[in-house]
Every structure is written in C-alpha cells, then in structure tokens.
Amino acid sequence: MSWSDWSGVTGEGLDNFKEIIYEKKHHQVLGGGVARISLNKPEKMNTLTLSTVDEMFRAFYDANHDPSIGVIVVAAKGKHFGAGGDVDWERWGLREAFYNRYPHNRLMRMSRKPIIAQVQGYCIAGHNHMAYCCDFTIAADNAIFGQAGPRVSSPADGFFVPYLTKVVGAKKAREMWMLCRKYKAPEALAMGLINTVVPLEQLEAEVDQWCQELLSVSPGCLEVLKAAFDQEMDGYKESCVTSAALYPDWFDMPEGKEGGAAFVEKRKAEFWSIRQREAEMRQQLLEEYEAHQAERKNDKS
Template sequence: MNTANFSDWAVVKGEGLDNFKEIVYEKRHHRTLGGGVARIALNKPEKMNAMTVATVDEMFRAFYDASHDSSIGVIVVAGRGKHFGAGGDVNWERWGLREAFYNRYPPNRLIRMSRKPVIAQVQGYCVGGHNHMAYCCDFTIAADNAVFGQAGPRVSSPADGYFVPYLTKVVGAKKARELWMLCRKYKAEQALQMGLVNTVVPLDQLEAEVEKWCEEMLSVSPGCLEILKAAFDQEMDGYKEPCSISAAMYPDWFDMPEGKEGGAAFVEKRPTRFWDIRRRETEMRRQLLEEYEALQAEGKGT
C-alpha cells in the first residue's frame, strides 16, 4: 500500500468540536478512492490515557460527527504516547464511577451506536476500560508490545452489562471468565491466539497496518459495511444495560469499605485488604444476630 494515497491528518474544527482537552479528533481522505478516515486519539499520555466521564463526553461528540459524516468510511480509536490506555482514572473513579454508573454511559456504547466500522489501534498497555473498549470495536490491530487485561476486581471497580458477556463471543466462555475474574495480563501474541485481536505487527508498522485495513474498507461499499456492522452489533442489544446487576446486588457498593478499598490500595501503593474487611463484616453480622436473638428471647423484639 502506498501511504501517499492518503491526505495528511487534519484536526477537525467546528461547533462543539473545538478545544478538546482529552482527545485529538482528526480526519484524512484517500486521494484515489475518495472516502475518509476519522481518528479519535485519547490524549493523556502522561496518565497512560486514563479515562473519565469528561473523556467519554468528548469521544461522544467526535463519534457523533464521524458517524454522521457521509464522507467518512472508517473510525480509528487510538491512544497517544506509549500506551493505548490503562482504564479508568483511579483517583477520578473514587467518586466518578457513581456518575458513570447512574447517570452516564460506557465508551463501548459509542462504538455500538457508530454507523461506521471502528478499528482499535493498540500499542503498550490496553487494560481495564480500554481493553473492553478495544474488544467491542469491530477490529483490533495490535503492536507486538501490546499487553491486554482487565483490572476491575483488583481496584474494586465492578462491571456488568453487555460488554462482559459479549467477550464470550470474542474469545469463548472460559477465557472470558479468566480475563475478567483473574485479572491476568496477556501479551499480543497470546491475545492473537485467543482471538482478542485480529493481527499483530511490529510497533513501527502499526499505523501503516491500520492504514492498510482502512484502505481495504474504503474500497468496498460503505453502505453495505454500515448494514453489516449494525447486523453484527445487534447481538449486543439482547444483553442488559450496564450496572443493572451491580445496582441490584450491591446498591451501596461505592459507599461500602470493600468498594473503597481497591482504589485506596492502588493510590497508596499497598496490598489490598479485602478479606480483612470481609472478616470484620462477618463478625459484625454475627454480633448483630446474637443481639437480635437475645432481644427476641427477652420479648423485646427489635
């Protein structure tokens, strides 16, 4: 492929699209085929592109614009710097996840609602929210230094909804549970073997490989691709929206010691104390039950 067939990347301007702080939003067009590519690059390399609700808000505007631009055929999601991303900003999550759970939407919904095929361009760490954003994309192209994995249970960050069971369609039920429950990390070649990514290339060839895939998609009917993407994506609609299970099982999770402990341990760079908390909870439950039974025996009720 001759990369000169593409115009240079140009930052998108316009009402609601200027002055992004969390992302860089760009477009380029193929000189021969005519179609274009939009790139949404997370732009906090000093924080390994950690996401907050503000990041998702900016991504929404870019996705909306690209999805409604008839000259765009493909959307690329990337991360500036050495890493695609390390998930949610843990300092922000200590309060921000309440907003994300009860009043917002995950970045995966942006990919689900996009009319255009989405490619995740991954280098370095692709962990937590960035990992499930990447596997919800239509295609994931990884550099050979990429590392994939989930981290939620390590930092008391619960997850449920379509993007959890959807992973079983990507890598199979056993591997999906392994990924989410054990929080292991997987190198790029391991991710390729399990079907988590489409292809792996040397880091210095990553952008060229993404351009190659974009050019392939621009060479076919954009309308057909939009229909195919919607047909594939409708499978996700059968799953529940995120947070319904968490809210039912642990409605006060973020105010409970276990819900606070993971983030606190991460920030303080110490081991977690989940089972110390559970032990004390068990003791307090037993004590409360004994007190209740004693009152009942005395005929005092509660």
C-alpha cells in the same frame, strides 16, 4: 501518496478538545475518508474520565454523520493505549458513570461506521473492553491486554462483559475478567482478542492498509453488516444494572473503597479481612436480635 494528510476537525462543539485529538484524512484514489479519535493524556497513560467520554461522543457523532467518512480509528498518544479509568476520578466519578451516564463502549455499539482500535503498549481495563468492542483491533508487538476491575474494587456488568465470550470463548473471558491476568500481543492473537500483530513502527501503516480495504467496498453494506453483528449485544442488559441491584451502596462500602485505596497506596488489598469483620458484625447483630427477642418473650410471660 494515496492519503491526504491528517487534518484537525473544527466546528461548533468540536474545537478545544482537552482529552482527545480529532482528525480526518481521505484516500485520494478511493475517495472515502477516515476519522481518527486519539486519546491525548499520555502523561496519565490515557486514563478515562467522563470528560474523556464526553469529548469522544462529540467526535463519534460527527464522524457518524459525515457521509464522506467510512472508517473510525480509535488510537492513543504516547507509549500506551490506556490503563483504564483514572483511579482518583473514580472515587466519585464511577458513581455518576454507574447511575447517571452512558459507558464509553456504547459509542462503539451505536456507531454506524466500522471502528478499528489501534493499540500499543498497555491496553488495560476500560481500554481493553473498549478495544474488543471495536469491530477490529490491530496491535503492536508490545501491546499487553487485560482487565483490572476486581483488583481495584471496580465492578463491571452489562453487555460488554458477556460479549467477550463471543470474542474469545466463555472460559477465556471469565479468566480475563475474574483473574485479572495480562496477555501479550501473541497470546491475545491466539485467543482471538485481536485481529493481527505488527511491529510497533509499522502499526499506523497497518491500520492505513485495513482502512483502505474497508474503503474499497460498499460503505452502505458495511453499515448494515456492522448493525447485524452488533445485535449480538442487544439481548444483554445495559451497564451497571446488575451491579446496582446486587450492591446498591457498593461505592460507600469498605470493600468498594479498599481496592482503589490499596492501588493508590501501593499495597496489597485486604478484602478478606473486611469480609471477616463483616461476618463478625453480622453474627453480633444476630445474637443481639435473638437476645432481644428472648427478652420480649419473657416480658410477655
């Protein structure tokens, strides 16, 4: 055996995680180690909340400050890597995420150590852009990738949106984000979204092989290279700046509420009837304003 067994990480601030499992193991020949952060809500398809991100931050911080760790693996328990944000939580939680907190992708962007996303099953929305912001993505043959934001009235902006154009090209990136199509693992591989596809039963062994290759080279050089590659993102705005400027009251608007409500109620969203009603109300307001202006002119004459 080249690897030690996985061991749960303990210490101040690292105990009693509820939404992740944080482990480390070391290569017994090369000497370096791997930190694995596994999302641990399989009963909810590992949906994300700010609590998840808070726990992930602590694990990432520890892994990045442990000189014995050379690679970080982001994985997930259960059948699926994850289905994005928790819709029930998002009704209020996204307001906090947009206006007061950091997005989970910043953990990938700020990490000194290379990160591998280990993906099985659905990898949708926030999990998809978390995976493509990792340095490498290794997928099982049952993996399915895609975005869902426009479908559920969940806007997204910031570095991780335009960064996808560097991963798969501008046309495919817009297709993925605007049309919310889903892509099976072979399609994702063909478009450059992932690095390799293996049978599900070989997924963890394949990740181990990539970790071993990374541990066999200079960790300092990898840190410099990762920082150099990640500067690609530094010219883009931070998350939520564009959304907040265009639609500062998005989450209190009917269109902002409709997508999530339709998803929960398992019905087709009625975006365009809302837009039609908005247009009618705008026209009514304009006509009332013009009538009021005409009255003012008549009064003066």
